[in-house]
Amino acid sequence: MAEQQTSAPVTTAAGPVAVTIGRRPEPVxxxxxxxxxxxxxxxxxxxxxxxxxxxxxxxxxxxxxxxxxxxxxxxxxxxxxxxxxxxxxxxxxxxxxxxxxxxxxxxxxxxxxxxxxxxxxxxxxxxxxxxxxxxxxxxxxxxxxxxxxxxxxxxxxxxxxxxxxxxxxxxxxxxxxxxxxxxxxxxxxxxxxxxxxxxxxxxxxxxxxxxxxxxxxxxVVPPHRDGGQAQFIEAAVNPVEEEDDGIALSMQWAMEHLCTPLTVSLLARAARMSDRSYLRHFTARNGTTPMRWVITQRIAASLPLLESPDGTVEEIATAVGFESAATFRHHFGRAMRTSPTAYRRSFGRGAA
CATH class of the missing domain: 3.40.50.880 (Class I glutamine amidotransferase (GATase) domain)
Incomplete structure (x- = not known):
């Protein structure tokens, strides 16, 4: 079939001229x-x-x-x-x-x-x-x-x-x-x-x-935020403390070790803080607990893997650090309001 062509008027300093347009753009x-x-x-x-x-x-x-x-x-x-x-x-x-x-x-x-x-x-x-x-x-x-x-x-x-x-x-x-x-x-x-x-x-x-x-x-924003509105209701803005640098370091360290078992104690150690102090400062800074944040990052890391045809749900659960496929499905369902399999069916490569 010959490629469809149309002519569209374009206004220049000399007036309107006809410009040949090649393939029609797909409807938006x-x-x-x-x-x-x-x-x-x-x-x-x-x-x-x-x-x-x-x-x-x-x-x-x-x-x-x-x-x-x-x-x-x-x-x-x-x-x-x-x-x-x-x-x-x-x-x-x-x-x-x-x-x-x-x-x-x-x-x-x-x-x-x-x-x-x-x-x-x-x-x-x-x-x-x-x-x-x-x-x-x-x-x-x-x-x-x-x-x-x-x-x-x-x-x-x-x-x-x-x-x-x-x-x-x-x-x-x-x-x-x-x-x-x-x-x-x-x-x-x-x-x-x-x-x-x-x-x-x-x-x-x-x-x-x-x-x-x-x-x-x-x-320049995260693709998904955890927490909800409760963290913002009548909340005072806390001053940045020197220990907050440790929070950022621990979050970076966690992202590099998502596939391994993570605990508050391990994250606190990466921040060079006590468990109790770390939990308090992390929650004040991020509006959610460390482990809820870790779960959110693991779910986010699973999305491109689910969109790929490679790997089973069980293998993906392990790759992003969930202890079992059942745990992965539970947290994925709570966060995304669908199952990993349904998400793959909708957004996997080749999906309609």
Whole structure:
């Protein structure tokens, strides 16, 4: 079959000219993000950074098309004020949001008393009804709840809003402790930086751990954070102490010895600290215990191995330091909400 060619107008200083384009690009996965007057720019910026930025470093890693992003608003073309004293303009409307493959609501104007845009509610219902994936960050969960998309589901939001969300929408099972909740076609995340965690999780679902890890490296963030919101609620910021250098050394040492049995005593010895002091300082620094952190690193190390066709689940469990395949499956299921075998089926090389 001859290669399809089209001509597209390109405007130059001399005027529009026809440029021959070779093979048609593969269709992208359309992502739409909602913008509104009075928004805080961070959450919107996270979505733009993840889904709109050119990523030449992923060449050769993608088995399915990458994302295309549209910023949508109730009134496209109108100036939208943002916290910080500047404004932006969204060129797309809610019809295009309703037609996207993934819809992200990064917040609502006023979670404590404002009405959710009726147009947004209608667009969310339309998008979900036609099979789109619906995502919220921070107070965006209120929009999903207003559309009825969280009824009977577990969901999360920023810990400041969790009680209000539960009170206003009693059919929602609000979990204030987690960074995000994946219910398949509807996903919710906690405040601000948890949006990064959820966006990386979406990439991991769509493209696998290797691609998600690459995006995380460019973001200069860990590909997966352990702990949950509880570590941030009304917590004082502790001053950095000299012993914290030992914590960093012990974490580096642990990453180099994941396949070996690790204990708090061994990690404390690597940090040149007593067990009790190490446990206290590690938890204060990382928001989780040393062994929970080790488990998270072992699960993260298992993902690229599961994506490879080589090695059984039992062999992978041993390679990343779990004492048995049963222990591996238990911790993997708790962290990833699926089994190692199901993960391999979905994300293994050659998976659809």
């Amino acid at each position: 996965h359309d992502v739409a993000v909602y913008a509104f007057d009075g928004m805080t720019p961070f959450e919107l910026g996270v979505v733009v950074e993840v889904f709109a930025l050119a990523r030449p470093e992923l060449g050769g890693l993608l088995a399915v098309p990458w994302y295309g992003l549209k910023v949508c608003a109730d009134r496209p073309g109108a100036a939208l004020g943002a916290v910080g004293g500047f404004s932006l303009t969204a060129h797309h409307g809610l019809d295009e949001l309703a037609a996207a493959d993934t819809v992200v609501v990064p917040g609502v104007p006023n979670a404590f008393g404002g009405e959710v845009s009726p147009g947004l509610v209608a667009a969310l219902r339309t998008a979900h009804g036609r099979g789109a994936r619906i995502v919220s960050i921070c107070s965006g969960a209120f929009a999903l709840a207003a559309a009825g998309l969280l009824d009977g589901r577990e969901a999360t939001t920023h810990w400041r809003y969790a009680g209000l969300l539960q009170q206003r929408y009693p059919l929602v099972r609000v979990n204030p402790d987690v960074l995000y909740v994946d219910s398949g076609d509807v996903l919710t995340s906690a405040g601000s930086a948890a949006g990064i965690d959820l966006c990386l999780h979406l990439i991991r679902r769509d493209h696998g751990a290797k691609v998600a890890n690459s995006v995380a490296r460019r973001f």
